[in-house]
Amino acid sequence: MTATATTPGAVLRGAMPPARRFWWALAAGFASEASAVALLAVSAWLIVRASEQPPVLYLSAAVVGVRFFAISRASFRYLERLTGHDAALRQLASTRADLVRRLVPLAPDGLARTRRGSVLGALVDDVDELQNLPLRVVQPLVSSALVALGAVVLVAFVWWPAALTLLACLLVAAAIATLWGWASGARAERAIAPLRARLADAVLDHIGSLDVLTAFGAEAQSRKRIARSDADLRHAVVRRSAAQAGTAALVSLLAGAASIAAVLVAAPGAASGSLTGPSLAVVVLVPMAVFEVFASVPMAASAWRQVRASAERIADSLPAAPPAELARETIEPTGDAPALGDGIRLHAATVRWPGAAEPALRDVDLAIRPGERVLVIGSSGAGKSTLAHALVRFLETEGGYDVGPRSVHELSPDDVRLTVGLCEQHPMLFDEDIRQNLLFARDTATDAELEAALDRVGLGPWLRARGGLDARVGERGALVSGGQAQRIALARALLRGFPVLVLDEPTAGVDPEGSDRLLADLLGAVGDDQAVVLISHVTVPDGLVDRVVRIEDGRLLARSGPAPSPAQGLAP
């Protein structure tokens, strides 16, 4: 897939291996199928000729031919499988990597409306399906067309009216079998990929929200949803298989009809003596072998419909370009953190979420100096998290946003995130031990440094009680409390040493006393030279922040001085 692939056609072109790698498979596939037809033709000739009891010398060339074609058929088939799969699987790997590369700029805010099962389905099942384009569509179509044509020419040399009959039978069979396959299986084939995604969605939803489902007694309902999706998928797969079996049976019937037609056409020649017995056998039996090869044509049509449906789904999961609301990834990252200089500044900044009609932040002016601690308050839905996502360049900022002397519009978003870091509202913890959860912030950190970072955020005693850095945190931090997850996330951010740290609602879900202690620990752990933008629903203890700003309905109302008292009521 190229970097600009967004139409199904472009996805399909990207799924085809380069000709220099794939032509071996085409050639070997053709040679194998041509050998199969030649084997039957030579065998038929040999058996009938042998029954005439000629001197054995007349038969020896045919005997060698039978041996040669029997061996070459299997050898070329093996070669075709080897080279075809090698080319297709290599292409598959690069297709999947390209797809992931194109999804990365959309994360996290460009994927909010995309269901996880659809992305998973596109990345796993649909990309897997694409390998069938070279293997089950192009290769069988090319080799069976060439072999069928070659067989018609061969029969024409023996008895031309039989060649014309074979050609007509092949054309009629191609039309009938393909139409039958389309009429009986197309709907099921197109339904399979979306049904797989629906099942993946149902399973992911079930596992991801098992606690809520259990708490509300809705688990059985969710399991029913999975069972329903599974039954629908199974039903579609059975319908597809039935359609394929029906098509195969039809092709066998048509093969028999072609042989009978060949007998009828060749009979006058045999009766008049212009067609010898061995030649008659060739004319009558070759259609059988040709039809065996040709059976892959309706199967290729069926594979094509599924490949096309998968290509459409992949194209659908990738917008033509990342939405304009996301920070543009047009500048290559340098890997160097932009200098903070005199701080970060937003001027007349407007920020929108993808697909939202109205901006979530409007005309915001905000300056954060190095080492400054700024509390951002506001009611639910006012735009606080939007500010956090704009500051770390997940969302694009219309208007000005400078880091030190440079505008972020001349910097790569990845580079900006080396200077401005985010501890998100629901920190992502991986189902690994604590060490691994910290090391991905700085993989060169020693155990002593990791423990020191955990000590700074008040997790020292907890760490020792858990048995050290090898303790696991569970899937998405299931084995730690919300406050502990926030502390681990902060320890991770401290290891990175961001000059500006945005803490988005670190006390969400923590009781009031615990929240004061958590905030004091978090802000106490951050170095004096690090600026902090603290987003919070709740008041913060005196002396923890230098300045407070309030966001209301997407507009920022600046106020300076210490944090307001609880009586002033920050949160609705």
Ligand SMILES: Nc1ncnc2c1ncn2[C@@H]1O[C@H](COP(=O)(O)OP(=O)(O)OP(=O)(O)O)[C@@H](O)[C@H]1O
């Ligand atoms: N992914 C999204 N897509 C579209 N709109 C969104 C998205 N996330 C938030 N919004 C909208 O943007 C506006 C601001 O939301 P935001 O999350 O910034 O509020 P908030 O002040 O952080 O609220 P809370 O304190 O409840 O977390 C809201 O109207 C919200 O509905």
